[in-house]
Amino acid sequence: MEFQDIIYEKYDGRAKIIINRVQKLNAFSNLTLQEMIKALTDAWVDKNVGVIIITGAGDRAFSVGGDQSIRAKGGYESEETDSLDFPLDNLPLPNNHALVLQLIRTIPKPVIASVNGYAIGGGHVLHVVCDMSIAASTAKFGQAGPRVGSFDAGYGSAYLARVVGEKKAREIWYLCEQYSAEDALQMGLVNRVVPPDKLNEVVEEICASLLEKSPTALAALKASFNAETESIWGIHNMAGIALNLYYDTEEALEGKNAFMEKRKPDFAKYRK
Template sequence: MNYQQLLVETNNNILYITINRPQKLNALNKEVLAELSVAVANAQEDQEVKGILITGAGEKAFVAGADISEFQNYNLDEGKQLAKDGQEKVFNAIENSTKPVIAAINGFALGGGLELAMACHIRIASENAKLGLPEVTLGLIPGYGGTQRLAQLVGKGNAFEMIFTADMIAAEKALQLGLVNHVVPFANLLEKANKILDKIKLRAPRALASAVKAVNAGFNPQLNGYEVEIDEFGRCFDTQDFKEGVTAFLEKRKANFQGN
């Protein structure tokens, strides 16, 4: 695909996705969401990709929110469809990605931007990052899974406070709340993300995919997370990666996983 709003490249088995609208603080519009959907979906089928890194262009913003001008005149049905399409095609797709996804938060992550980061499996923030869900100042609530994922990550009380007040919080506060995994100087942001991804690349791809499925099942009220874990654990025994991992362990060498 010829991306217009994203910079997309694969390097050393990592797919780098940069939202490239710095003049708009990388705000999410329909085109960005459509391109994100394609990039994430393609990564699932690409055997070369072992991990995904999502960040924003420039030094000011990861994603400063959604492009409000696109939906300012929507009615009830159009608003519901907007949320449904975004959740199913982009945010849920990222959360359920079989390839681990890291958000490198390089500045403002507000509204849809924070929702995008929360859909990723791991979040790393630069020291200058500011995070928040300001939707109630527009007469809205988060619509891309933000009410659910924020409460899962920081607890119900903290989620209510952030959503009710619409306040931004600093990176260090986000770290204390468990909203991000690490906070580093801006200059070291991608380096830190790459170090984590370099470790992930060495692990069994099929096992990583099973781990994503099992962990996410624990937050799905329609599923029994323990049962999903048992099923995925069993599936691992039917993979070449399991045989390679055990053989390597017994032979006291590093495993060479092929993802099958």
């Protein structure tokens, strides 16, 4: 199984997905997400896999979300993906992102986010929906949508509020500030914070512990934990429709252009 944007490894009961776009701080494109969907699906059906790890290549970023350099009016550009076995190349990027999130939630195996650096925007949402998040002490967390002309009105906001509380979730989205790993630990956004050189070791220890547990019990518990927030999937789908429409506006494009031009966006003219 060959990939371009991710590294996919399976060993000792683990499946490991590494977002491998270091030069882009592991920002994802449609191809990245499509490859993640294929890897997650493979991990789901492989009976030798009991736990999944998601992380980013290098030591600077877990993922900083959608690659703004390929975003234009109307959304993100699509890549040709003839190497994949299913036709997802015509789906908008938010739809592919939504599929990744839903796979992480519904795969009946624990999914661990190994957060090795920046987890921003869609990358932040990615770790939020994982069953556990283990962070390097150098990791940074936050949202950027309202600053760059984007938003996640599904799991990224509604489920985040369940994790950190509604007041804090609103702060995270409205102010678009960045938070340290210790901040994230205090608000319940991550499970543990460890030195960067110990991150892989600790994640492997947690995986070893999980693999000693009953897989049926873990699957049932995961389904139970998800049950209360299952309605968010419907909200997320509606939010995706709204986001795809929003990307076709001048207001959204102003946020993206300002980000690429390293200037403050001028959203004042869109307050009607």
